[in-house]
Amino acid sequence: MRILANDGIAQVGVDALKGSGFEVLTVNVAQEQLASYINKHNIQALLVRSATQVQKDIIDKCPNLKLIGRGGVGMDNIDVAYAEKKGLHVINTPEASSESVAELVFAHLYGGVRFLYDANRNMPLDGDSKFKELKKSYAKGSELKGKTLGIIGFGKIGQATAKIALGVGMKVIYHDTEVDKITISIPFFDGQEISFKLRNTPKEELLKTSDFISIHTPKQTAYVIGKNEFNIMKDGVGIINTSRGGTLDEVALVDALEKRKVSFAGLDVFESEPKPEIPILMHPDISLTPHIGGATQEAQDRIGLELASKIAVLLK
Numbered sequence: 001m002r003i004l005a006n007d008g009i010a011q012v013g014v015d016a017l018k019g020s021g022f023e024v025l026t027v028n029v030a031q032e033q034l035a036s037y038i039n040k041h042n043i044q045a046l047l048v049r050s051a052t053q054v055q056k057d058i059i060d061k062c063p064n065l066k067l068i069g070r071g072g073v074g075m076d077n078i079d080v081a082y083a084e085k086k087g088l089h090v091i092n093t094p095e096a097s098s099e100s101v102a103e104l105v106f107a108h109l110y111g112g113v114r115f116l117y118d119a120n121r122n123m124p125l126d127g128d129s130k131f132k133e134l135k136k137s138y139a140k141g142s143e144l145k146g147k148t149l150g151i152i153g154f155g156k157i158g159q160a161t162a163k164i165a166l167g168v169g170m171k172v173i174y175h176d177t178e179v180d181k182i183t184i185s186i187p188f189f190d191g192q193e194i195s196f197k198l199r200n201t202p203k204e205e206l207l208k209t210s211d212f213i214s215i216h217t218p219k220q221t222a223y224v225i226g227k228n229e230f231n232i233m234k235d236g237v238g239i240i241n242t243s244r245g246g247t248l249d250e251v252a253l254v255d256a257l258e259k260r261k262v263s264f265a266g267l268d269v270f271e272s273e274p275k276p277e278i279p280i281l282m283h284p285d286i287s288l289t290p291h292i293g294g295a296t297q298e299a300q301d302r303i304g305l306e307l308a309s310k311i312a313v314l315l316k
Contacts, residue, residue: 001315002042006034007049009071010297013304020312035061045311047071050291054078059086067315071303072097072294073157074244076219091310095156096302097294102160105214105240106168108266108287112238114141117264117287145169150210152203152224153217153243154179161214166196173201173210207232214240215247227252230261237261242268242293250280257285268293 002023005014014024022045029037035058038046045067048054054068056079068083070092080090111117115138122134149165151158154176162172163186172184185195207213207229217224225239226249239262241248250271256262266287270276273291280286294303 001044003045003047003311004029004038004041004043005047006052007047007071009047009307010300010304012301013308016305016308017311020308020316022311022315034058038062038065045069045315047307048077050074050077052077054083056082059083059088067091067311069307069311071300071307073155074218076244089314091307091314093303093306096306097296097299098156098160100296100299101157101216101242101293102164103296104268104289104293105161105242105266106164108240108242108268108289109144109212109214109238111287112240112264112266113144114138117266118284121284144212147171147211148173148209150174150201150206150213152176152206152213152215154182154200155216157242158214158216159184161216162198172196172198173206174198175201175203175206204232208234210234210237212238212240215243217243217247219244220247223247223249223252225249225252227255230256233261235261236263238264238266240266242266245269245271245273250277254279254283257283 002025003017004025006029008026014026017024025041031053034052039062042064044064046054046065047069049071054077059065059079059082065088067089068078070078073092073094075090075092078090083090119134119138126134145168148171151161151172151174154174158174159182162174162184165172166184167186179200181197181199183195183197185193187193211234215224224247230252239248239253253262253265257265264285264287267280268289269291270280281288
């Protein structure tokens with residue numbers, strides 16, 4: 001059985017699939033040529049990440065397909081309902097990249113409270129001539145310990161983010177439409193474990209009381225945070241979005257930054273991705289990464305192995 005990993009797959013995943021008797025192709029086929037390639041090479045399982053679109057047209061044109069796999073959490077680029085209606089297996093890897101995304105949240109948070117996003121822009125330009133001035137301007141940082149982190153969306157990534165926050169001494173509150181209460185367990189290197197019991201917080205209360213807010217919802221039809229939500233927040237709040245472009249109103253964000261309602265933002269995803277708007281890219285109070293939340297070697301290895309394991313169960 002032949003598998004096409006069109007957006008790539010970690011070598012450990014390739015090896016696991018080959019060990020289960022599958023042939024794996026890792027070429028990257030252009031979207032407009034994808035259906036033809038699948039049929040010509042008798043591909044029965046298609047693995048993608050976020051780049052390749054697997055919509056109704058591909059599914060209809062490729063009757064030999066048996067499985068579509070997404071290396072990651074969200075499946076916005078796959079017509080899941082239609083694929084399943086046509087009898088295809090559709091799988092993803094909801095847990096494999098959780099820790100990687102959560103760590104990126106904290107990279108943005110630590111960079112935000114210590115102005116690293118701005119210092120890294122200005123030190124190369126003025127570090128030799130304005131060292132004392134820069135030192136003074138960046139000398140009013142704050143600590144994360146003792147602050148409140150509000151997490152909107154409490155799935156696997158939201159929970160992984162909560163574990164780090166609790167580990168560094170933050171208070172964690174969350175809002176989720178499905179998770180009413182939960183026990184979060186934090187394992188340590190020596191086998192010890194500490195558990196925390198958390199309950200769902202109304203969204204308005206979370207917005208009012210959080211020092212920092214991190215978004216971890218699936219793709220939405222409306223903004224999770226827009227102008228009205230910014231108006232409710234504390235002055236000087238920090239905002240992190242590593243979920244999906246379109247969950248955060250970027251126009252309202254820029255306005256909130258200009259009014260100092262928001263002190264800084266960290267964005268890994270963008271409304272107009274892959275061409276983020278210039279006012280976002282150039283804003284001095286926004287820390288920026290190009291949608292790399294799950295892009296660690298460890299996460300990619302876990303994704304590859306999880307896909308291989310699920311495929312072996314479904315197609316062998």
